[in-house]
Structures are given as C-alpha cells and as structure tokens.
Amino acid sequence: MADRDQYVVIGNPIEHSKSPQIHSMFAEQTGEAIEYKKILCPLGDFSRVVREFFAAGGLGANVTVPFKLDAYALATTRSSRAEHARAANTLVNKGGLVLAENTDGLGLVTDIVRNLGFPVVDKSILIVGAGGATRGVLLPLAEERPKRIMVVNRTPDKAHELINSIKTETKGFPIVLSSGGLHDIVEDEFDLVVNATSSSLSGDAFPLSPSVLGRNALAYDMMYGKDKTSFSRWATAAKAYQISDGLGMLVEQAAESFFLWRGKRPETRAVMQALRTT
Known part of the structure; x- marks a missing residue:
C-alpha cells in the first residue's frame, strides 16, 4: 500500500x-x-x-x-x-x-435538507447542548435562513455565549436568536429539535417535554449507535413526525x-x- x-x-x-x-x-x-x-x-x-x-x-x-x-x-x-x-x-x-x-455543519445541513428532505428555511430550530458539537453546526444552520434558532443547555451561560458568537455573522438575517437553560422553554413548539449532547448514548433520559415538538417536527440526534439512543426513544414516545440519528x-x-x-x-x-x- x-x-x-x-x-x-x-x-x-x-x-x-x-x-x-x-x-x-x-x-x-x-x-x-x-x-x-x-x-x-x-x-x-x-x-x-x-x-x-x-x-x-x-x-x-x-x-x-x-x-x-x-x-x-x-x-x-x-x-x-x-x-x-x-x-x-x-x-x-x-x-x-x-x-x-x-465540515460538521455542512454534513448536518446536507443530511437534513437533502437526504431527509427537510428544508430549514423559515423553520424554528431548537438545539439542545452548547458544547463543541453545537459550535460546529450553529452558523451553517443559521446560513440556511431559519426564522428562529434557540440553544438551551444545562449551563445557560454556555448557550448565551454560543448564540452571541454568531450575531455578527447573522446581522441582517431575518432570524430570531435566543438561548437559555433547559427550563427556559415556555409554551414553545419547534419544527426541528436537534440533540447535540452525548448524554443520549449513556442512556440518560432526554430532559425536555415532548411539547417542544411541533406538529410536523423533525427530531434529529447528532449521535448514532447500533441501538436506539434515549433521544430517539423520547422522540418515538412523543410521536415526532420524523426522527433521524446522526449517521447521515x-x-x-x-x-x-x-x-x-x-x-x-x-x-x-x-x-x-x-x-x-x-
């Protein structure tokens, strides 16, 4: 070789x-x-x-x-x-x-938009987790022109930092940016819910109410494995319209x-x- x-x-x-x-x-x-x-x-x-x-x-x-x-x-x-x-x-x-x-963000957007047939433009997006996985995909998602992105995290300050980091690049975009803790989602529904935490591989229960899923929502787990993750099980129980793991x-x-x-x-x-x- x-x-x-x-x-x-x-x-x-x-x-x-x-x-x-x-x-x-x-x-x-x-x-x-x-x-x-x-x-x-x-x-x-x-x-x-x-x-x-x-x-x-x-x-x-x-x-x-x-x-x-x-x-x-x-x-x-x-x-x-x-x-x-x-x-x-x-x-x-x-x-x-x-x-x-x-290339993480490009990979995520291509999988969601092309492979799953789920255009992000004018959609409301919730990203759970504010670590490196979110940092790599946040701007590519924003460049698809959704109407809203909210990042939530167990430590709200990290979510605030991430959202603030793209405000310059998205200035002029018709997009609402917000952030907070896991309990700061009040009576909100989202078209796309992205799990960017590794906790779903450890079996920990996904920490959000099923009410965050909109009627035709895509529940997307950036993690993948042979068995269903806890996020996938949560999305299935919540009757999410579409569910995908991160293999794509x-x-x-x-x-x-x-x-x-x-x-x-x-x-x-x-x-x-x-x-x-x-």
Whole structure:
C-alpha cells in the first residue's frame, strides 16, 4: 500500500470509528488510490502525532474527540467555518502548511435538507447542548435562513455565549436568536429539535417535554449507535413526525473532507445504506 496516498482519523478512543470504512467506499467508487487508517492518540500528544504523520508524507487527517480544539490550534491556516467553531475535524497537509476545516455543519445541513428532505428555511430550530458539537453546526444552520434558532443547555451561560458568537455573522438575517437553560422553554413548539449532547448514548433520559415538538417536527440526534439512543426513544414516545440519528451527518461530513482532499465528491446514499446493514 506504499504507493497509495495516506490519510488517517485521529482520536481517543478510536476503535469505534467508521471513518476508514466510509473513506474506503468513497475511494472505491471514485477510483482514488488512498489508504485510510485509525490512530489512537495518547492524550496530550496530538501535535507530535500529527506532525510525524505529515512529515512521513501523510496528506490529510480527520480529527475526532477529544482533539478538535487541538487540531484548530495546530493549523497554519483555518477556514472561516473552523474559525467560527474554534475547532477542526479535518486537516490538510499543503506542503508543510496545515489547513484546518470544520465540515460538521455542512454534513448536518446536507443530511437534513437533502437526504431527509427537510428544508430549514423559515423553520424554528431548537438545539439542545452548547458544547463543541453545537459550535460546529450553529452558523451553517443559521446560513440556511431559519426564522428562529434557540440553544438551551444545562449551563445557560454556555448557550448565551454560543448564540452571541454568531450575531455578527447573522446581522441582517431575518432570524430570531435566543438561548437559555433547559427550563427556559415556555409554551414553545419547534419544527426541528436537534440533540447535540452525548448524554443520549449513556442512556440518560432526554430532559425536555415532548411539547417542544411541533406538529410536523423533525427530531434529529447528532449521535448514532447500533441501538436506539434515549433521544430517539423520547422522540418515538412523543410521536415526532420524523426522527433521524446522526449517521447521515457522519457520512456527509466525511464526503466534504474527501472532496477537500481529493477534489471529487462521492455519492453518499449507497454508503449510508451499507453502514446501516453492517
């Protein structure tokens, strides 16, 4: 495989990652000669691991938890999306210079709008959670021109900070921005409810009332797993009109990374179908 261009995904833990499988399918369908591996990176050692990989000829890396902030800090240049998120999930080796990109938001929007057929324009959106996952998708969602975005979090100050962070970029947009704690939603219904917390994978009960779901609402979990998450169970019990997990977002953000590296845009639906059956 020495003749193949080298790419990796770096994280800790990393064994669960589907990225090698996804990019192998992308490479096969586009005829690109690449090899894509996993790297389990020791905590506190991200910079050394990336620099050694790039020095050995590696061309690109995907970055997952807990290193997205480290990837942003390491980069020589950063895209506007990475700058806003202050985090990166994709690195490109450009002759020793390192470009940082954040494709999470593009992946989410593409999955919701194209794959699920749910246009975001003029919709009201509730995002639960104010961590790095929300930071990466907030501006791309706002750029779709919804009529409202509200971010809620157990710690309201973090939600306020995130909403304030996009006010300059969305100035002039016909959009209402708000934020608060989990109990600050009063008699509100939303067209799109996005779970951006990892608590749904731990089995913790989703902390909101089903009344937040509008009549034709999409309940979208940015997490995914073999079994239903607690958010999915909550949405099912609440009779949400449409429910989706984050597998489509995972594949679509990977497709954006692949396009950035190789200049070819892979077809994603077949890849998603293959992952659902494995």
